[in-house]
Amino acid sequence: AQSVTQLGSHVSVSEGALVLLRCNYSSSVPPYLFWYVQYPNQGLQLLLKYTSAATLVKGINGFEAEFKKSETSFHLTKPSAHMSDAAEYFCAVSDGGGYQKVTFGIGTKLQVIP
Amino acid sequence: GAVVSQHPSWVICKSGTSVKIECRSLDFQATTMFWYRQFPKQSLMLMATSNEGSKATYEQGVEKDKFLINHASLTLSTLTVTSAHPEDSSFYICSAFDSFQETQYFGPGTRLLVL
16 A cells, blocks of 8 residues: 655745655555646646665756655645745555556645745 | 647536537547546546447446447547436536556536526
């Protein structure tokens, strides 16, 4: 069984401030981990993914995430928030390959304050 | 990156009618596609896994006779909501699995409103 916990359904940051969105996972096998972003009334866009290679994963739009096995975490960060980063962010886990079922977290809505 | 399209993006229909939603992988072949449903302010809930050339696998609680899935080719899966009712109103999102990237790529979603 696999699961994802996203801490904080809403996160507010000031423009230019650090963005930190938290994600903890549970998986019985080495996981594949993903972060997706969803803008209003749109589908999901892949930000980045971890597939057992480098533990620090860089994605699009300046985001990155670090896989920490000891903490079962995969937190998403960005050094400086931009207004366009305001969206819903979903952490997801898959057991060894995206063709298997992907389990999503509840999502974190990021608000960027000017 | 891989592109997945959905059509239509918006559909409004009367109660009792059927609605077909198409999901296409535009630049890769996908033997496996997935259909999700998203309620307002909630996460995505997997409805079914669509496999090319075989029957779809439905998640517990999803009525297979109501949500008909056909995966006739490596680039197209369709979801038909039969005899739609207002409670079927939702945001439906498909994804396609790219085996080379080992990643699901998502379509832009279809918003269904049943009157």
